[in-house]
Amino acid sequence: MGYLDARGRSYLGRSEAVVAEDVRTEAQRILDAAADSGWITDTPVIYQHPLAYLLGLEGIALLRAFSGLYDRDFTLARLREIQALLDSAEEFGDGVEARPITTCEGYDQWAPFYDEPGNQLLDIEQPIVREILDSLPVGVALDAACGTGRHTAHLASLGHQVIGVDTSREMLARARDKVPDGEFYEEDLHDVPLPDDSVDLVVCAIGLAHLEDLGQALAEFVRVLRPNGHLVISDSRGLIGDIGLPLVRVGPDGGIGYMPTYARLASDYLAAALPLGLQVRRCEEPKTPSPLLGDDGVTLYDGVRLPDPVPGDPPSIWSLHELAIEATNAAWRGRPAAII
Ligand SMILES: C[S@@+](CC[C@H](N)C(=O)[O-])C[C@H]1O[C@@H](n2cnc3c(N)ncnc32)[C@H](O)[C@@H]1O
DSSP states (O other), rough: OEEEEOOOOOOOOOOOHHHHHHHHHHHHHHHHHHTTTSSSOOSSEEEEHHHHHHHHHHHHHHHHHHSSSSOHHHHHHHHHHHHHHHHHHHHHHHHTEEEEOHHHHHHHHHHHHHHHSSSSSHHHHHHHHHHHHTSSSSEEEEEOOTTHHHHHHHHTTTTTTTEESSSSSHHHHHHHHOOOEEEEEEOGGEEEEETOOOEEEEESSOOOGGGGGGGHHHHHHHHHHEEEEEEEEEEESSSBBBBBBOOEEEEEEEEEEEEOOOOOOOHHHHHHHHGGOOOOOOOOBBBBSSBBBBSSSSSTTTTOOOOOOOSSSSHHHHHGGGSHHHHHHHHHHOOOOOOO
């Protein structure tokens, strides 16, 4: 069977055994080169190679096929595509190393663009969070990790007296513009600057993924909540299970940094929340719409085709997807985008 990849190359007539052997040899060559050059270290610097992401997608797709979701042709097409990707390894450059940066550094830089349309996670999360917020009694509301005030503004429009806390000065500046009557603090969620039993509602949207210790932040939320108060949490999910994709950014100095991100299982939130006396009233895990890409590689959510990946830049997974359309759609299939 002939097969064309997203770059229009065709793969014909190789036996699967030869393909598998070639894949093993090429993978070993890349691994040896990585070890020789010190790429593999135990420091917190992370290493992102575009091929690592693409081959990871292929791997997830193959596991889905192995479990029965896809057929023989799909599996063999994946093996050929892996071979082709490895054959063109040099076109992807050497990948990038990124050092950890603080969320203040990361979000201060992101703030001017954060509210621009096109963030699918926010579009998926927002209607569900708003539906919950709209059903709760009006009072004093804390937006914890309020960012640019996306939910703070909605809470204010519902009549709440709103307080926002965030560590990013630039994100807070946007929130202050949006909600001039709000009370805002440049503080950490680990140490919320409010007295005990002082708020009726805490909202923490897509912020906990940045915290290593869920328990401490949740304990702070419970401390400031009045008895019978409400806590609404949303968070991003990993690509698969506990595999999160850290946000990588090119800093003003040209250096590459990433914000550590913790992808959690639903049970991790429960394990942190239940001992604090919190009771779960509702839980949603809205999925990323599937398929993610059309046959032409365009993201179906917004119809956008991103520019080709630039070797030496941090790999943009969205640009890479069109190099492995079927694998991307299979790997992302059924992925929860958020937990609420
Ligand atoms: C993805 S944004 C979400 C912003 C807003 N809640 C929303 O949903 O649009 C994550 C926010 O968490 C903030 N953040 C991260 N770690 C924090 C911490 N330890 N304490 C306070 N804010 C934090 C960041 O500065 C950023 O504004």
